[in-house]
Amino acid sequence: MKILIVGAGLFGAVCAHELSKKGHDITVIEKRDHIAGNIYTKNVDGIQVHMYGAHIFHTVNPRIWAYVQQFAEFNRYTNEVVANYHGELYNLPFNMNTFYRMWGVTTPDEAAAKIEAQRSILKDKQPENLEEQAISLVGTDVYNKLIKDYTAKQWGREPKDLPAFIIRRLPVRFTFDNNYFNDPYQGIPIGGYTQIVEKMLDDPHITTELNTDFFANRDNYQQQYDHIIFTGMIDQFFDYRFGELAYRSLRFETKELDTPNFQGNAVINYTDSETPFTRIIEHKWFEFGNGNAHKTVITHEFPQPWQRGVEPYYPINDMENNRLFKQYRQYANETAPNVTFGGRLGLYRYYNMDQVIAAALQFIENNPNF
Ligand code: FAD
Ligand code: UDP
Numbered sequence: 001m002k003i004l005i006v007g008a009g010l011f012g013a014v015c016a017h018e019l020s021k022k023g024h025d026i027t028v029i030e031k032r033d034h035i036a037g038n039i040y041t042k043n044v045d046g047i048q049v050h051m052y053g054a055h056i057f058h059t060v061n062p063r064i065w066a067y068v069q070q071f072a073e074f075n076r077y078t079n080e081v082v083a084n085y086h087g088e089l090y091n092l093p094f095n096m097n098t099f100y101r102m103w104g105v106t107t108p109d110e111a112a113a114k115i116e117a118q119r120s121i122l123k124d125k126q127p128e129n130l131e132e133q134a135i136s137l138v139g140t141d142v143y144n145k146l147i148k149d150y151t152a153k154q155w156g157r158e159p160k161d162l163p164a165f166i167i168r169r170l171p172v173r174f175t176f177d178n179n180y181f182n183d184p185y186q187g188i189p190i191g192g193y194t195q196i197v198e199k200m201l202d203d204p205h206i207t208t209e210l211n212t213d214f215f216a217n218r219d220n221y222q223q224q225y226d227h228i229i230f231t232g233m234i235d236q237f238f239d240y241r242f243g244e245l246a247y248r249s250l251r252f253e254t255k256e257l258d259t260p261n262f263q264g265n266a267v268i269n270y271t272d273s274e275t276p277f278t279r280i281i282e283h284k285w286f287e288f289g290n291g292n293a294h295k296t297v298i299t300h301e302f303p304q305p306w307q308r309g310v311e312p313y314y315p316i317n318d319m320e321n322n323r324l325f326k327q328y329r330q331y332a333n334e335t336a337p338n339v340t341f342g343g344r345l346g347l348y349r350y351y352n353m354d355q356v357i358a359a360a361l362q363f364i365e366n367n368p369n370f
Contacts (some may be wrong), residue, residue, distance in 0.1 A: 001370075004029065004221050006214045007231030009037020010353055011343030013200040014360035015229050019370060020205035027225075028201060029212040034194075035201060037231075038313065038344075039353065041192030044256060046291035047284045048192035052313070053252065053301055054079075054267050054281045055193060058186040059354035065185040067357060071196040074187030077286055079180035083269045085145045092146070092269065093180055094138045095173040102141055108174035115139040133164035137172050149273035154303050155248055155316065163318050166350075188286045227369070231343035233312060234328045237336075242328060245348060246321050247312035251302040253277075261289075262296050277302045315348045322348075340367075 001024045005012045008030035016026050034040055038052040056079045059065050068074070081092040091097035099111035118139030127133035130151060134143045147167065151159045155166075171182050179186075189196060201208050214221060214232065221228065230237055235245045266285035270277060277300040284291050306312050315321070325348040332341060342360060344351045351359070364370055 001025070001226040002224070003027070003227045003229065004225040005229045005231070007037060007343065008032075008035040008197065008201065008208060008210075009231055009343060010039055010197065010356045011231045011346070011360050012037075012229065013197040014357050015342065015364065016206050017200035017203070018361065018364045020203040022370060024205065024370070026203075026206045028206060028208045029214060029221075030208065030210050031213040033210050035208065035210070036194045036197040039193040039197070041194050043192065044297050045295055047295070047297045048287060048291065049254060049283045049297050049299070050193075050281065050286070051252070051254070053250065053299070054279070054286075055353065056181070056186065056188060056286075057353055058181040058183040059352075060183045060185070061354060061358060062185070064354045064357050067361070068189075068196065071199045072189035072191065072193075075190050075287060077188040077266075077288075078186055079267065080178040080265070081180050081267045081269055082265050083146050083150075083271045085271045088145075090146060091178045093170040093172065093178075094142055094146075095171075095178060096176045097178060098142065098146075102145070111174060114141075127164050129160045130162040130164055130167050131159040134159065134167045137167070146271045150269060150271040150278060153273065153276075154278050155314075156303065156305055157316075161318075162316075165317075190287065226338065228339045230339055230341050231346050233345045234325070234332065234341050234348060237339075237341070238328060238331060242324060242331070244308075245324055245328075246316040246318075247306035248314040248316060249304045249306040249310045250313050251304050252299050253302065254297060254299040256295055256297045258294070259296055260292075260294055262298050312345060315344065315350060317348070317350055 003019055003024050003026050005016050005026060005028045008028050012028055016028050020026050039055050040051045041048045042051055057068065057074065083090045083092050090101050096108065096111060099105050103114050105111045105114060115138055118141065119136050122132060122136055125132065127136045134147045148159060151162065155162055263280060263282050267279055267281055269279045279301045281299045283297045332339065340363065341347060342363060343356055
């Protein structure tokens, strides 16, 4: 088959790689001037810079872990995030180090008792939004200093207007363990992420065209190809006919500094409301500082509203938008049988990298046409 893949991000690249192995003829078009979508990394003076925010690979799935090893060697990086609240430093995710710093408690029982007392304001109510979920998990002090303002900045909405699942991404532990993830497999590809996508697309059956927007030529593409895999925004594909889905955007400010060590950690979150950015990333620490002994590269991450023409980094999976997405999905099934929607934007899901790979592999395995 002649297959067009719109988007050279991870979903598109996995599809291109797997379908080319089956002998299909693949064209990948990408509107940006580089491959790899949001996992794009660039070498700046020996430091691999995550150009679209910190990306840590982690998974529970041994098959997906084995799959990515084909394309890069991974280091043993473990994400250990520090939160800065008005100059006070706390370990994340929420664990005994956090609770000790917050309350001076030294045992799991003391920490659990503090949380139990603070969550009583919920009066055994089932948490229905992010605020209630957070207070139920870690109490009001942790919520007020480490969650409330960060979340409002990140999403541009009050935590009580956000779905509870977002805060359940973060572990809560009664051990002194600062690992941001519970997954058994975790690491950073030595030499960056871009090589992974480069290798996936390196096949004589695959042609990749950069600076090429599907919407500039959609009628032609729809006539020329037997099948289209679309990893852009599903609402844009259908001209927003049922209305816009909600997204959150970001602005990244990256600079190189003539200092060997700016903040001593890869990721520091700023959890107060006055600081306009959510995090500062110091990229060299993803590879243990190996890239450059004298310089460093840092990125400030500023959340911003999404509007047409701005990059949609996060879907906002509240009930209203999930319902609207379903409507688009149903319309797609009825009117566009030769188009598959995939990835974070095509499926409108807060997917991590491993979930994107798993979804792409599953789509190809379950589709008898391929
Ligand atoms: P994308 O990477 O967005 O790729 C889609 C591509 O399609 C883009 O390159 C886009 O330019 C292109 N495109 C869109 N529309 C068109 C069009 N009309 N024509 C041509 N091209 C088009 N995941 C983790 O597992 N760990 C992390 O630590 C992590 N951190 C993250 C931090 C941030 C700030 C963000 C935003 C995401 C993070 N993720 C993380 C998620 C990860 O980035 C995604 O799971 C993954 O990149 C999604 O791949 P994708 O192919 O679906 O989308
Ligand atoms: N969060 C928070 N304080 C923090 C870090 C995270 O309140 O210091 C909340 C916030 O709502 C965020 C969510 O937890 O959106 C998920 O955090 P994660 O680090 O997984 O977000 P991502 O890396 O996907 O932006």
